[in-house]
Amino acid sequence: xxxxxxxxxxxxxxxxxxxxxxxxxxxxxxxxxxxxxxxxxxxxxxxxxxxxxxxxxxxxxxxxxxxxxxxxxxxxxxxxxxxxxxxxxxxxxxxxxxxxxxxxxxxxxxxxxxxxxxxxxxxxxxxxxxxxxxxxxxxxxxxxxxxxxxxxxxxxxxxxxxxxxxxxxxxxxxxxxxxxxxxxxxxxxxxxxxxxxxxxxxxxxxxxxxxxxxxxxxxxxxxxxxxxxxxxxxxxxxxxxxxxxxxxxxxxxxxxxxxxxxxxxxxxxxxxxxxxxxxxxxxxxxxxxxxxxxxxxxxxxxxxxxxxxxxxxxxxxxxxxxxxxxxxxxxxxxxxxxxxxxxxxxxxxxxxxxxxxxxxxxxxxxxxxxxxxxxxxxxxxxxxxxxxxxxxxxxxxxxxxxxxxxxxxxxxxxxxxxxxxxxxxxxxxxxxxxxxxxxxxxxxxxxxxxxxxxxxxxx
Amino acid sequence: xxxxxxxxxxxxxxxxxxxxxxxxxxxxxxxxxxxxxxxxxxxxxxxxxxxxxxxxxxxxxxxxxxxxxxxxxxxxxxxxxxxxxxxxxxxxxxxxxxxxxxxxxxxxxxxxxxxxxxxxxxxxxxxxxxxxxxxxxxxxxxxxxxxxxxxxxxxxxxxxxxxxxxxxxxxxxxxxxxxxxxxxxxxxxxxxxxxxxxxxxxxxxxxxxxxxxxxxxxxxxxxxxxxxxxxxxxxxxxxxxxxxxxxxxxxxxxxxxxxxxxxxxxxxxxxxxxxxxxxxxxxxxxxxxxxxxxxxxxxxxxxxxxxxxxxxxxxxxxxxxxxxxxxxxxxxxxxxxxxxxxxxxxxxxxxxxxxxxxxxxxxxxxxxxxxxxxxxxxxxxxxxxxxxx
Numbered sequence: 001x002x003x004x005x006x007x008x009x010x011x012x013x014x015x016x017x018x019x020x021x022x023x024x025x026x027x028x029x030x031x032x033x034x035x036x037x038x039x040x041x042x043x044x045x046x047x048x049x050x051x052x053x054x055x056x057x058x059x060x061x062x063x064x065x066x067x068x069x070x071x072x073x074x075x076x077x078x079x080x081x082x083x084x085x086x087x088x089x090x091x092x093x094x095x096x097x098x099x100x101x102x103x104x105x106x107x108x109x110x111x112x113x114x115x116x117x118x119x120x121x122x123x124x125x126x127x128x129x130x131x132x133x134x135x136x137x138x139x140x141x142x143x144x145x146x147x148x149x150x151x152x153x154x155x156x157x158x159x160x161x162x163x164x165x166x167x168x169x170x171x172x173x174x175x176x177x178x179x180x181x182x183x184x185x186x187x188x189x190x191x192x193x194x195x196x197x198x199x200x201x202x203x204x205x206x207x208x209x210x211x212x213x214x215x216x217x218x219x220x221x222x223x224x225x226x227x228x229x230x231x232x233x234x235x236x237x238x239x240x241x242x243x244x245x246x247x248x249x250x251x252x253x254x255x256x257x258x259x260x261x262x263x264x265x266x267x268x269x270x271x272x273x274x275x276x277x278x279x280x281x282x283x284x285x286x287x288x289x290x291x292x293x294x295x296x297x298x299x300x301x302x303x304x305x306x307x308x309x310x311x312x313x314x315x316x317x318x319x320x321x322x323x324x325x326x327x328x329x330x331x332x333x334x335x336x337x338x339x340x341x342x343x344x345x346x347x348x349x350x351x352x353x354x355x356x357x358x359x360x361x362x363x364x365x366x367x368x369x370x371x372x373x374x375x376x377x378x379x380x381x382x383x384x385x386x387x388x389x390x391x392x393x394x395x396x397x398x399x400x401x402x403x404x405x406x407x408x409x410x411x412x413x414x415x416x417x418x419x420x421x422x423x424x425x426x427x428x429x430x431x432x433x434x435x436x437x438x439x440x441x442x443x444x445x446x447x448x449x450x451x452x453x454x455x456x457x458x459x
Numbered sequence: 460x461x462x463x464x465x466x467x468x469x470x471x472x473x474x475x476x477x478x479x480x481x482x483x484x485x486x487x488x489x490x491x492x493x494x495x496x497x498x499x500x501x502x503x504x505x506x507x508x509x510x511x512x513x514x515x516x517x518x519x520x521x522x523x524x525x526x527x528x529x530x531x532x533x534x535x536x537x538x539x540x541x542x543x544x545x546x547x548x549x550x551x552x553x554x555x556x557x558x559x560x561x562x563x564x565x566x567x568x569x570x571x572x573x574x575x576x577x578x579x580x581x582x583x584x585x586x587x588x589x590x591x592x593x594x595x596x597x598x599x600x601x602x603x604x605x606x607x608x609x610x611x612x613x614x615x616x617x618x619x620x621x622x623x624x625x626x627x628x629x630x631x632x633x634x635x636x637x638x639x640x641x642x643x644x645x646x647x648x649x650x651x652x653x654x655x656x657x658x659x660x661x662x663x664x665x666x667x668x669x670x671x672x673x674x675x676x677x678x679x680x681x682x683x684x685x686x687x688x689x690x691x692x693x694x695x696x697x698x699x700x701x702x703x704x705x706x707x708x709x710x711x712x713x714x715x716x717x718x719x720x721x722x723x724x725x726x727x728x729x730x731x732x733x734x735x736x737x738x739x740x741x742x743x744x745x746x747x748x749x750x751x752x753x754x755x756x757x758x759x760x761x762x763x764x765x766x767x768x769x770x771x772x773x774x775x776x777x778x779x780x781x782x783x784x785x786x787x788x789x790x791x792x793x794x795x796x797x798x799x800x801x802x803x804x805x806x807x808x809x810x811x812x813x814x815x816x817x818x819x820x821x822x823x824x825x826x827x828x829x830x831x832x833x834x835x836x837x838x839x840x841x842x843x844x845x846x847x848x
């Protein structure tokens with residue numbers, strides 16, 4: 001019996017639970033492909049309007065028309081979860097997609113990072129984003145498109161610059177230095193200081209006690225800092241910054257667990273379909289064909305791809321773990337890790353060799369050369385683009401008495417300076433809402449220290 | 460399994476809000492609007508760009524523009540980008556792709572969306588509107604000069620007397636009906652019922668214009684010079700078009716003799732030999748007398764040349780220009796000059812200078828590059844606006 005679903009939804013859910021998958025109910029909605037395209041662009045079914053999404057939309061549309069990408073499903077974790085299925089999926093596609101979605105639902109309900117973020121942004125992310133969009137539409141009516149646009153120009157360009165280790169509803173810095181330092185003393189720092197002969201690197205001098213500097217330590221959550229401390233920002237403008245920040249909090253675990261999460265969902269759609277005795281044989285064979293399309297590493301046989309398919313990589317790692325140590329052990333990993341530890345702990349040299357993964361250098365002159373397949377270099381090359389939400393590390397270092405904002409790029413950590421032309425444009429965006437001078441310290445193309453500035457009165 | 464998921468239909472097929480509009484399309488349109496705004500800010504390049512012009516009759520111009528980039532902090536490009544790949548048989552040291560033959564290539568790492576171009580179409584009228592804003596010109600009224608008045612009869616009011624030909628039957632019957640309604644034994648019509656349309660003579664301002672474009676096609680005028688002249692001619696024509704309900708044009712090219720051309724031939728034609736401008740001025744005079752009666756038309760004459768003219772032709776040219784000036788509203792001279800030469804200090808430049816010192820409305824423009832076209836157009840329109848007052 002297929003139940004009320006032509007894609008065995010109920011049977012697959014039952015089977016999934018029997019394997020220990022633990023998920024909130026999922027609402028499935030069938031939508032046209034055009035809707036899937038938009039979701040891929042906006043990240044959320046309803047999101048604030050901004051012209052930059054229009055550019056991405058056209059790119060996506062062109063790619064779609066050329067047949068480069070096809071989106072089967074998009075799932076939003078929550079209680080209930082919401083999954084959108086493309087209405088041109090076949091029943092067989094949907095059977096596979098249903099199993100895949102349950103894998104995601106299991107992951108997002110149990111993974112520590114997802115849980116922590118969901119505790120803060122709530123479990124109805126789709127509604128939250130729609131709410132933000134509505135508030136921004138209202139702001140446009142009240143304050144005009146141009147004005148709202150330049151606030152969004154700034155806020156969205158700083159999308160990745162948040163600090164997920166702090167709470168979403170983080171309060172302003174406390175007024176007294178003592179209290180502040182107390183909160184900075186993580187267990188690690190306390191233990192470190194307790195070690196013989198170790199002191200905190202910074203020996204806070206007396207003059208700091210005279211007035212607490214803002215920020216008291218370099219601040220990485222730029223959206224939060226600007227919303228809290230901008231000297232002349234209007235309340236509705238701060239609201240927009242906080243709305244963008246809230247959506248970034250939601251996006252972070254999706255970003256930081258992509259390999260694990262897609263691998264986990266792929267593992268379970270394959271496993272569940274394999275174990276599903278209720279599926280007709282031909283449907284199973286078709287579904288497995290789609291499966292191998294989704295998780296294949298390269299475009300064709302014997303080809304070399306210059307990127308890693310996260311579905312394939314994650315799937316392969318989970319397959320090894322479960323084969324060697326069982327589902328229970330895998331679930332413990334799924335609950336407590338993110339991509340950083342997952343890759344470093346579980347992508348072992350023998351698996352990397354079996355998967356033929358390598359590190360390459362792409363030279364400006366067009367040459368692409370395989371450089372290495374050492375496992376540690378592989379780990380770092382895979383994780384490199386994922387650090388700090390994929391953005392350069394930029395911190396607020398000081399807010400002057402005149403309200404001037406000082407930003408610093410940690411070029412020593414990132415290994416080189418910022419693209420100064422773009423950085424200048426970004427601080428111009430910031431200046432329009434900060435409304436006092438903004439400076440940015442980084443390295444220029446010749447690795448010399450340079451300071452970009454905007455809003456300084458002409459000398 | 461949660462109990463309610465059994466009750467809920469598995470799929471909800473329905474027409475939903477997202478069918479009603481496309482957010483992607485909305486944001487894309489907004490992006491294009493912003494592109495238009497930013498293009499507007501680069502108006503000088505827009506109107507003098509060599510790609511802009513096709514035929515002067517085209518009412519739109521196509522401008523290649525870039526996607527706007529929403530900037531973010533990004534690391535500077537390094538010489539080599541490290542990535543991770545996958546595939547059988549790739550060993551350390553293998554070259555997957557050789558360096559480009561030409562050295563600098565598009566590089567391994569993509570540069571994002573910054574470099575993509577697409578084409579936007581602009582209405583010439585929109586560009587002129589922007590131009591007007593930019594130049595802060597008053598809105599030009601349809602142009603007329605007192606001497607160029609054309610009177611016309613217009614209907615004006617009704618009277619009880621008039622020639623039979625202008626009897627207004629409708630009103631006459633109306634009057635009769637009114638009268639009959641209050642009379643005991645009415646007769647069908649009386650003389651008092653008759654109503655006649657009245658006409659009065661009213662001066663009608665002239666809004667026709669004729670533009671004579673003259674170009675020196677001798678061998679010394681190269682393609683770049685023609686392109687410059689063409690740009691200027693195009694925008695001058697568009698501007699004049701705004702002030703006149705009807706525009707007629709004539710295109711004349713000359714070496715030591717002059718011919719009239721069609722518009723298409725005009726910019727393509729190539730002559731050889733020397734330069735005697737007087738023959739072109741004489742031909743222009745003939746054209747104006749034949750087709751554009753100066754009492755009916757505002758006549759504009761534009762002449763483009765590199766400035767050379769046989770000195771033996773000097774007097775003939777001077778006389779020709781003087782004759783033309785007498786019947787024209789405006790005389791414009793466009794000199795296309797090499798970068799090094801001092802503009803307008805040429806044989807022809809001096810002739811026009813003399814002309815402008817009289818009380819003729821005349822001006823000269825030296826064009827050595829695309830950026831000068833903007834300046835020249837600005838000067839021409841500003842001067843036209845001043846003449847209004």
